Amino acid sequence: MTRYYPVETSVLHSPAWFVPFDEFAQRVRAADVTAELDRFDPDGAGWVPQDTPAIRTPSAAIAYPELGRRRGPGAEPERFRVRFSVVGLAPLYPADGASFDAALTGVEFLAEPYDDTTPPAVGSEPRLVRLLPGTAFPYRPGVRTVHGVVVDAVTRAPVANALVEARGTTIRDGVAWLERTLTDTGGAFRLALRWEGEPVIGPPPVQIFHLTATERPGRTGVLDVRLPTERDRRHVIEIVEP
CATH class of the missing domain: 2.60.40 (Immunoglobulin-like)
Structure with a gap:
């Protein structure tokens, strides 16, 4: 106790x-x-x-x-x-x-x-x-998530405990938002995206989310995700040297 x-x-x-x-x-x-x-x-x-x-x-x-x-x-x-x-x-x-x-x-x-x-x-x-x-977090029904893996761009080895982030502003009132998660021991991540991305007129109409993965200062990777068309895709973020 x-x-x-x-x-x-x-x-x-x-x-x-x-x-x-x-x-x-x-x-x-x-x-x-x-x-x-x-x-x-x-x-x-x-x-x-x-x-x-x-x-x-x-x-x-x-x-x-x-x-x-x-x-x-x-x-x-x-x-x-x-x-x-x-x-x-x-x-x-x-x-x-x-x-x-x-x-x-x-x-x-x-x-x-x-x-x-x-x-x-x-x-x-x-x-x-x-x-x-984490990857095992019990998101409530209806929470939109994307999943994937963070790897080293050269060796293709998974990067454990990498910080995966997405940030932006709401369309209606311009309020800043931030979603973050950490990869597991195998480099896998599952990230919630509860807010709006950047709208792109279709067809089909999509929203773009900018994901960033960080291993340490100077070791990062970026990836754009388009929803809803790429929601079920296994996304790969590559960590590169500056």
Whole structure:
């Protein structure tokens, strides 16, 4: 069972705290979010799983109170990461505020040392962790989706955890929209397209959606999809060097 703590006691001494956000539903996700903590061992062991439990505050933030509490002179900051998992959703790493990279497997942070008389040298701010629909996301009936795979343009190898996006503006009022998903381990994606694309007069009349896939900065691919004529096609987005 998840333990709940007041924000005043749980977040005050937590070196990092995270707010899971369901991007498709556009709301904070409070239930069924699993967080796993790892510590980086600089002596060669790499990332080591920790048994430090996460707590959830009443505001739905996930925190690690008192992580970093160490007494004695010479204590150094420790490097940690948190990995999130939710059935049907895929976490977008890193948390808000940094460039996307498919190779990232968690949100990293430093735990500054402190004790009862010396506070942490650096404070912490809430970080939004966006949860995007995965290939197994249970879209409700009637939601329009397109599917396909992201591959390397040269090797044809599938690109896992690539960020696939489509964006545009509504025809009637010009409001900007954005749909995003992440590929699975086999490079497959399924992307919702709930809004209007760019209209093209037929025959037949179609709407064009501009899809972009990103592996990391400088490694992207683009593809135009025409609906409804290409709705059932398996679309292939090729990642290329700039």
